[in-house]
Amino acid sequence: MAPPPGATPSLGPSATLADAGEFRLISELVALFDQGEHVLVGPGDDAAVLRIRGGHVVVSTDLVVEGRHFRRDWASAEDVGHRAAAQNLSDINAMGGRAHSLTVGLAAPADLPVAWALDFARGFAAECALVGASVVGGDLTRASEVVIAVTVLGSCTQAPVLRSGAAPGEVLAITGRQGWAAGGLAVLGRGFRSPRALVEAYRRPEPPYDAGRVAAEAGATSLIDISDGLLADAAHVAADSGVTLDVRTAALDVPEPLLAVGAALNSDPVHLILGGGDDHALLATFPDAGRVPPGWAVVGEVRAAEPDQVGVVTVDGRPYDGPTGWTHF
Amino acid sequence: MAPPPGATPSLGPSATLADAGEFRLISELVALFDQGEHVLVGPGDDAAVLRIRGGHVVVSTDLVVEGRHFRRDWASAEDVGHRAAAQNLSDINAMGGRAHSLTVGLAAPADLPVAWALDFARGFAAECALVGASVVGGDLTRASEVVIAVTVLGSCTQAPVLRSGAAPGEVLAITGRQGWAAGGLAVLGRGFRSPRALVEAYRRPEPPYDAGRVAAEAGATSLIDISDGLLADAAHVAADSGVTLDVRTAALDVPEPLLAVGAALNSDPVHLILGGGDDHALLATFPDAGRVPPGWAVVGEVRAAEPDQVGVVTVDGRPYDGPTGWTHF
Numbered sequence: 284m285a286p287p288p289g290a291t292p293s294l295g296p297s298a299t300l301a302d303a304g305e306f307r308l309i310s311e312l313v314a315l316f317d318q319g320e321h322v323l324v325g326p327g328d329d330a331a332v333l334r335i336r337g338g339h340v341v342v343s344t345d346l347v348v349e350g351r352h353f354r355r356d357w358a359s360a361e362d363v364g365h366r367a368a369a370q371n372l373s374d375i376n377a378m379g380g381r382a383h384s385l386t387v388g389l390a391a392p393a394d395l396p397v398a399w400a401l402d403f404a405r406g407f408a409a410e411c412a413l414v415g416a417s418v419v420g421g422d423l424t425r426a427s428e429v430v431i432a433v434t435v436l437g438s439c440t441q442a443p444v445l446r447s448g449a450a451p452g453e454v455l456a457i458t459g460r461q462g463w464a465a466g467g468l469a470v471l472g473r474g475f476r477s478p479r480a481l482v483e484a485y486r487r488p489e490p491p492y493d494a495g496r497v498a499a500e501a502g503a504t505s506l507i508d509i510s511d512g513l514l515a516d517a518a519h520v521a522a523d524s525g526v527t528l529d530v531r532t533a534a535l536d537v538p539e540p541l542l543a544v545g546a547a548l549n550s551d552p553v554h555l556i557l558g559g560g561d562d563h564a565l566l567a568t569f570p571d572a573g574r575v576p577p578g579w580a581v582v583g584e585v586r587a588a589e590p591d592q593v594g595v596v597t598v599d600g601r602p603y604d605g606p607t608g609w610t611h612f
Numbered sequence: 613m614a615p616p617p618g619a620t621p622s623l624g625p626s627a628t629l630a631d632a633g634e635f636r637l638i639s640e641l642v643a644l645f646d647q648g649e650h651v652l653v654g655p656g657d658d659a660a661v662l663r664i665r666g667g668h669v670v671v672s673t674d675l676v677v678e679g680r681h682f683r684r685d686w687a688s689a690e691d692v693g694h695r696a697a698a699q700n701l702s703d704i705n706a707m708g709g710r711a712h713s714l715t716v717g718l719a720a721p722a723d724l725p726v727a728w729a730l731d732f733a734r735g736f737a738a739e740c741a742l743v744g745a746s747v748v749g750g751d752l753t754r755a756s757e758v759v760i761a762v763t764v765l766g767s768c769t770q771a772p773v774l775r776s777g778a779a780p781g782e783v784l785a786i787t788g789r790q791g792w793a794a795g796g797l798a799v800l801g802r803g804f805r806s807p808r809a810l811v812e813a814y815r816r817p818e819p820p821y822d823a824g825r826v827a828a829e830a831g832a833t834s835l836i837d838i839s840d841g842l843l844a845d846a847a848h849v850a851a852d853s854g855v856t857l858d859v860r861t862a863a864l865d866v867p868e869p870l871l872a873v874g875a876a877l878n879s880d881p882v883h884l885i886l887g888g889g890d891d892h893a894l895l896a897t898f899p900d901a902g903r904v905p906p907g908w909a910v911v912g913e914v915r916a917a918e919p920d921q922v923g924v925v926t927v928d929g930r931p932y933d934g935p936t937g938w939t940h941f
Binding site for chain 2 (some may be wrong): 312336337338340341342343344346351365378380388389419421422423426428435436437439507
């Protein structure tokens, strides 16, 4: 039956962005984003309008590019949405803040299925809902590959925790799954789909939302999102704080899926924990072990640095010569 | 002579992103961005930290894609930087606000010259400086084409002016150059480089910054950035306000460069004014002509709409059948 005059014909399951047109797709996307009470004007005007209490506003932005940060055959559109939101929400977590608002830009080829864009938005919205944040604006345009641009805004109820506050004698602690996403990526790269838990962890990280705020309230002196790898991000803290950090491998918990992948790949799973990123675990320093909140594990300590050793991170007191960073896996 | 050990070798004029590496280029880019007093932490941590007074925060985001929104042979990198910033700053202007902070993401091919990225950033920073706004964060990544993602934050000292407040009997007014960018694009598309003033207007729009705030303080009832074309954007105001709008062509000032391009292209230059976008002029409604601030020109009126006429924009009382939107030129 033909649609009634004036009605918008429904799009088939294989409809593309070119079939739908920009304005129609935008209205379908916007309908997926619930707005929080702080959003006075959501998507649709020249700008969104937020009611923000005075204080510290924290802002971060990230680009996600197909082929570089994700592959459509390795992760569903919904997974990519979850991950794009998670990596931005995690940046606010890593300041000790609470995310409240995001914008998302999607540049995509004309032949991208509408279903992909809608599933992406569903995943994105679902991840934001985990922390009560709203998608308040966006943009949609054509490009030759999928590029996703996210900006996140958050608030801090206490002073944001920077990378620069670690001092000698303090303890180093982490919270959240670490090494899981790197393990998942390693098995995907070899054509496997298991251990399932690791593949899922790569597709949809589960950042320890709220742990940043808890750490800030507990007196964390520095705080960072481990997205580039534990040692790589620890080096940022060490450099910005003017110290060295030492990680004790005996303190690292190696969960069963990492033991399994280590055995399968004939590689020490501790390397996945030290070098892996993308789980969006948090690394922090605290004045002493007594100040470390529940859910955090002490994994090392902060040491005074000779001038030429500022920024160095050692493992068990020695320079680390294993693989670092996810690109090595 | 070889550089001393540990020194960073300088990059030649033809160096590419691949030669420079991501971290080095980021530090060169960040150095171009001055930070305002409200920026407690600029680029370099997990997120920037801003000190914001309580009240309304306005947020907008835009994507700019090479080949779709600009061509490297039609505009310099500095021009593209100016324009990418301007179109975002204008969205805050169109709410009656003041922009204070921006983030900018750059996705680019590995063979993009470093000089292009730096010139882009210089243009971007210079445009932001016009309104005293700071570039507080960003991201840099590889992609197969240049995609620029900008998010802008601003504040309003009074209630933001939306698209939905126009009422029958009010006057319609515009401020800023209008039709110039469309004229410039029209001549570039035909292989010409003059009239120079129009080509320059296309490359670097000059939005009437501050006019939005002035309009808001003068009691504007609706306000919009004319980026998609005067009639196209007027239709958004008409639809959101539940009215019709009528534009009087006799009230439109047709400046000399538009007369020249109209004669050269054998086209009525009024079409460029009615259909052209990208100048980032502003369109507003005011309760009466006496409330229209200096610098604004009354160009029409707001009329009550029959239910099936909501959102309609007429020209001299009649439906408009000329070209609309820049794509038609």
